Amino acid sequence: MLPVVAFLIANTLYAKNVVRDKVSETYRSTLDIFGDKTDRSLNEISNYVNKMAVLDYDIGLLSSFPYGSDYYYLTKIRIQNKLQRDIVFYSPVDTLFVYSANDMFFSTTSTYSRLKALLTDRVAGIVKSAATDKSDNWQTWHDSRLEGEDFLVHVTEVPNSAIYVGAIVPISELVNQLSIQWKDGDIGESAIYSNDGRRLGDDVDGGWFPLADKRALQNDQPYHYVTDPQTKRRYLVMSRPSAHADFTTSILVPESYILQALPFYQKATYFMTFGLVFIFALYLLFIRHMLFKPLQLLIGGMRKLTFGNLDVRLETNNTIEFVFMANAFNTMAKQIKELKIGMYEEQLRAQKFELKQLQAQINPHFYMNSLNIIYNYAALKDTDSVKKMSLHLADYFRFIMRVNRDLITLEEELKHIGNYMDIQKFRFPNKLSCDIDVSPSLLSLALPALTVQPFVENAIIHGFANHRKPFAITIRGHAFHEGQAAFLLLTIEDSGAGFPEEVLKRVNDGDASAVPENASGGLGIMNVIQRLRLRYEGMAGVRLYTAAGGGAGVRVILPIAEEKELTVATEKENAHAL
Template sequence: MRRIQPYVNSLRFKFFAAVLVIFVPLVTVLVINNFYSVDVVRNQVAQSNKNMLGLYMGQIDQRLEEVDKYLTNTLESNLSILDMEFPKSRDADRYNIAKLTLFNTMRDDLGYYPTLDAFFVYSSVNRDLVLSQTSPDGLEARENARDEILKMLEKEAGTIDYSRWYVWSGAKGDYLFHLMKSGNVYMGAWISSDKLMVPLNLIDLGESGAAVITTDDNKPISHDALIKDKGIDLKFPDESYAISGKGKDTYLIMGEKSQRGNFNLVALVPEKEILQKLPYLQRISSIISFAAVMFLFLFVFMMRRIFLNPIKRIVVAMRKLRDGNWDSRLDQKPKSTEFQIVNETFNRMIAEIHDLKINVYEEKLNHQRAELKHLQLQINPHFFLNSLNIIYNLATVKDFSLIQEMAKCLVSYFRFMFRSNSYFVPLGDELSHTSNYLRIQQLRFPEVFQYRVDKPVNLLEQEVPPLIVQTMVENTIKYAVNMDEPIQIAVEVSQTEDAAGNPRLVIHVKDTGPGFPDEVLDRLALDLEQAGSENGEQIGIWNARRRLRLLYQERATIDFYNENGLGAVVRIEIPMDRKAG
C-alpha cells in the first residue's frame, strides 16, 4: 500500500484519471452502441436465414415423407416384391415378369416425385438391382448411378436405420438415399444433393456466401475448398447462430436439422457483407467512436510532451540528487517559458549546492586525515620502551645470538612502523609485521606461548589499514599471556560474502587463554570511545575501531567473544574494495 500511495498521489496519475473519467464513459457508450447495433443486425440476418432454412427444410422433409410413404406402400402391397425374394432359378419367367412389372411401376410413379433421381429394388438373394431413373444423361451416367447404388447397398444394407435418410458420398457426387427392407428385398430412393441445393443457390447469401448440406457430424458434402480456405467450423446452435472463420473472413453459421434424415442444411453468410447493411447513422457512430479514441491518444500525447515530460525530468533529477548524484542537471530543451525558468533556477541552485558540498566534504576529509595520522602516531611509540628493555635483558645474559635476532626483528618492526603513515598496506605486509611482532614477544617470553599466522596467497595483495591485526595481537598478549600456563595465538584469514554478494575479508585472532571476562565483554559491547576513555584501558581496541569507522563508516566490524573452552576470539570483517565510502 505504501508503494502504491506515492503513485496515486502523483500529478501524472491525477491527470490521466481526469482524462479517463471524461473520455472513457463517452467512448464506452459509443462502443457499446456500436456492438449492440452490430449484434442486432447479426440477429436479424441470422433469424431471416434460419427461417428460410427452416421453411426449405420443412419442404424437403415433407417431400421425403411422401417418398417414404410410397416406399412403404409398395413394399407392403406390390406382389412383385414377393417374387423378388426367392431365387431366380426357382421360376425364371415369374422372376423376370416381376422385375419388369416393378420397373414399369417405378418409372411411372417417379414422375410424381420431381425431387427424386431414382427408385430401385434390390434382391439380395439374386444380387440383382432393378433401377428406374429420371432422364439419365446417357449410358455412362446410368452406369455410374447403378455402380454407386450397388456400392451403397454393399456397405450400408443391414447396418442402418431403415426409417431414416442418409448421405452417400460417391466418386461422381453426393447423394441422399433411403432404404427399406422386406424379407430379402430392399427398396429405396436416390436423390442427388445438387438437385436439393438448386433452390438454395438462388438465395442471395453474399458474393462469398454459400448454402451447404452436411452430415449429422457436420461434414460438408459441397464447397470443401471454401470451407477449408476460410477455416470455417460448421457446428451451429439449434436456436441461434455461430461465428467462424479466419481473420477478417468470418461467417455467420446458421443451420437446420432434418427430421427425416441424418443431414443438415447450413447457410454461410459473410459477416463483412452483413455489416455493409448497417444504417448510415450507425456508421457515423463508429466513426465518432474511432475519432474520440484517436483524439484521446492525441490529447494525451500532447499533454505528455508539453506538460508531463518536463515535470518527469525534474522529478528524476531530484531523485538522483536524493541518491547522492550531484552531477544531475536538467537539459535546456525547447519547452514552455515557465519550465525554462524552473530548469535554469534548478541547475543554478544545484551547482551552488554542489560547490558548497565539495568544500564541506574536503574540509571533512582533511579533518579525517589529521585524525588518522594522530591515531597512528598513538600506536608508533607504544612498543618503544618494551623493546629497549628486552635488548637490555638479553645483553645482561650475554645471549648474543638472540640479541642479533632481536635486533633484526626490531629493525623490521620499526621500519614498518615508520612507513605506516599511509592509510592502507597490503595484507601480506601486515601479516609479516604481525609475525615479526609475535617473534619478538616469543623471545621476550620464551616457552610461554606459540603462535601461527595464516597467509592465504590469493588474499595477500588485498589492502587493509596498517597495524589493525598487530593491535589485536598486542591486546591478546597483554591480557591473555601469563607465566603460569602456556598459550597459543593464531591469526586466521578468510574470504566471505555479504547478503548482496559483495566480497569481504575476515580476520580472526584467537588464543587458548581463559577468554574475556564478562565485564570486559560488556564494556567492549558498548561505545568503545567511552569504554576506552573511562580508565585508559582498551586504548588499542578503541583506536582500531575508530580508524575503521573513519575509513569504512559502518561497513567494517570488530566483534569480541569467547569460544566454548577454547579461549578469546577477535573477529575483524572489512569490505574488499580497499577504500571507504
C-alpha cells in the same frame, strides 16, 4: 478519455454480437424452413411408396400372376400408368420403380436409357441394402451416370411377395432448390454433405465450399465461425441434418456481408484508441521532460547531499520555476560545502591541540621517585649509578618533551621503553625484565609517539603489585595484510594478575574510561585509545585480553603509514630544533 474509448470498444463488440445473433436467427429460420420442406417432401414420397406397396390393388395382384402371362402384363401396364401419373405430383422425386427377381419397370423424368442402365446395375444392391437397414430412412447412393452423381433411394417391400416399390430423388434437385435461396452474390453459399463430410450433388469436387468437415457438421451450436485458410475471410456456418435421410444441409455467409459497415467503425475505434495512446505517450514524454526529470534530478541531488557529496550540482532547463529551484539548490550546496570545510579545519585544529595536550601530560610522581633514587645513590656515593640514572632520565624526559612531532619510528618508541625500563630497574633491582621480539624490518615504521610505552607503564603500576616476585613484560610485533591494506600488530603481555573481567568487557566494548587511571598511571590506556581514535578515524584498534599465563595482554593494531609521512614529520622536527 480512456473510459470513453473503452465504452466505444465494448459498444462495437456488443453491436457485432447482436448483429451476428439476429442475422444468424434469420438465416437459421430460412435454413429450417428449407430443411422442413425437404423433410416433408421426402416423407410424402415415402408415404406414397409405402401405400403403393401395401394398399395398391394392382401391386398386390402382380405377384399372383405368372410372369409373362397376359394378366401379368395388363397389371404391369396399369401400375406403370399410375407411376407415370403420380410422379409429377411428388417433387423432387425423379424416378418411381417396381422391382422383382423376374422383372423391373419404372417411370422417370430423366433420360430413360441412363436410368434403365443405372437400375439394371444397382437395383439389386439397393433392395438388398434396404432390406438390411431397418431405420426406414432414405439411403444415399453415388453413380456417375446420374446428373449430380448422388441420389437418395427409398424402397418398401410388398407384403408376402418378392416385389419392391421404390423412389429415387437426385440430390442435385435439392441442391438446385437450396441454391435458389442462398446463391445470390455475396449473401452466401450452400451445400449438402453426407454425414461423413463428403459433398453431395455437386459436379465440382469440393466446390468453393472448402470449410465443411465432420466437426463443423456435428457441431451442436446454432452457428459458428470459421476462417478460410486461403483468403483469411471469416464465415458464418450453420448446418441442419435431415430427419429422413443421411445428409446435412449447410449454409455459409461471409461475415463482411453480415456486419456491413460495423468493421469500419470498429477499426475507427481502434485507430482512435491507438491515437489517444500515442498522444498520451507524447504528453507523458513532455511532462517527463518538463516536470518529472527535473524533480528526479532534484531528489537525486538532495539524496547525494544527504550522503555527504557536496560537489553535486543541478542542471537547469527551460522551465522558469526549475531554473530558480536549481540555482537555489546549487547555491545552498556550495554554502554547505564551504561551511563544512571551515568547521572541519577548525575541528582538525582542535583535535591537533588536544593531541598535543595529551602527549604533554607528565606524571609528577615519576619525577619525584626518579629524583629520590638519584639522591639515594648520591648519598651512597654510587656515582656510576647516579650517572646512568641521570642519563636514562634525561633521555626519557627529552623524548617526552617532543610534543611538536606527530609521528616517530617504532625503533624510537622501543628505545624510549628501554630507558623507562632501565629507570624502573633502578627502583626494583633484579625484579623486572622486558623481552622485545620485533623484526628489524618493522623498526622504521611510523606510529604516534607514546603508543606502546603507556601500556608498559600501566603494566608495572597495576600488574607489578607484589614487588617481591619477578615481573616480566613481553613486546612482540609483526605486519599483516587485510585486503590491500597493511597493518602493524603489537602485543604487550605481562606476568601479573591481569585485567579484571569487568574492565576487559567494558574497554573492548568501546568504553575506555573503564581502565583504572590513578595518579601514578601516566598517560594511561584511555589516553592512548583516545589519541589513536582521533588520528586514524577508526582504522586503528586497541583490545585487552588475558595472556596465556594469566597476566594482562594488550593488542594494538595500526595502519602502516607511508614513509613520506614520517619523512615530512622528521623534517618539521629538525626545522623546529634549528
